[in-house]
Amino acid sequence: MQRGLYTEEHEAFRQTVRTYVEREVLPNLDQWDADRLIGREAWRAAGRQGIVGLSGPEDCGGGGLTDYRFRNVVQEEFAKVGAASLSSSFSLQDDIVIPYVAGLATEEQRKRWLTGMCKGELIGAIAMTEPGAGSDLRGIRTTAQRVGDGWRINGSKTFITSGYQADFVIVVARTGAGTGSDAFSLIMVETGTPGFTRGRKLDKIGLPAQDTAELFFxxxxxxxxxxxxxxxxxxxxxxxxLPMERLSIATTAVAASDAAFGWTLDYVQQRQAFGQPIADFQNTRFVLAEIATELDVTRAYVDKAVLAVGTGDLTAVEAAKAKLWASETQGRVIDRLLQLYGGYGYMNEYPIARAYRDERVQRIFGGTSEIMKHIIGRDLVGRR
Structure with a gap:
């Protein structure tokens, strides 16, 4: 764990998060997975205890924090109990939607949407991806045309996190001709607006409780x-x-990998084979040693990026590197840890099985690993 990263204030906050996890998360994890939806009360309770809305301005009921270490604490405590769906949903709210609204909204928009989000009473989503446009944002076909004193929106979106129970959606729509940087705008759509419909709740490989939906306009x-x-x-x-979103994915990857390593370290010392604990076999110790080293090295880079958020020094390339390496490391690490469980690692009753499913999307959303390599490589070639 990242002891050197935190102060006493962060550790005091950790106790608040642990209490929340014990009361609101652990008793509900299985039901959320079965429902493929996180209960609203978990959001409201998190708002009351200051666990969601950390990035929101204080005058709107948020934490007013630029110190990302507090968000890191939340991710770590959620990871310990395998609450990956909840972690991902809160990350969307705190690391993506709230910063968009806080940075761009008018005073009226702040009152209408931001305060509710900071209190966990409103859930926001951002609709970028379309059936024919994922990483290629310039391929977006959803349109918003001026009509009287408003906008008429037509199109569809897919893979929208929190899309099924969001109260409003930030829609990325084409408002101009061509594919230039000025051809697209962000428009807020409240989900009760006539003509807005949600499609099916998408059935994913992992993150079952994180509601993901198709949206139609x-x-x-x-x-x-x-x-x-x-x-x-x-x-x-x-x-x-996007750099903040990618760092969020990187820190989630480190937290999830750390948690999986901890579960496995306990397991191999308890599980016996051929008359001795699995931990006594040289292969097991070699695997654990390699993973511990890999996680320490990964954590050092990601920690540096976390601190750079607070000073305003996090760059797009650094965030891409953190996301690329940490998400790829998460995949390698959890795959190797599951192997140490043998057949039990494939059973859903073991958290390592859920972690194995949940980690796969980390290399896809927020920009695929291939897109991260493109960003990093383009920067390298540009220097030459």
């Missing part, structure tokens, strides 16, 4: 004041916020 008309930020400013805003 058929002549959805919203007022002009639902434009978030400047018209034509969507791609610039997306590029500005």
């Amino acid at each position: 058929e002549d959805v008309v919203v007022p002009a004041d639902h434009l978030l930020g400047a018209e034509g400013g969507a791609l610039r805003q997306l590029m500005h916020h």
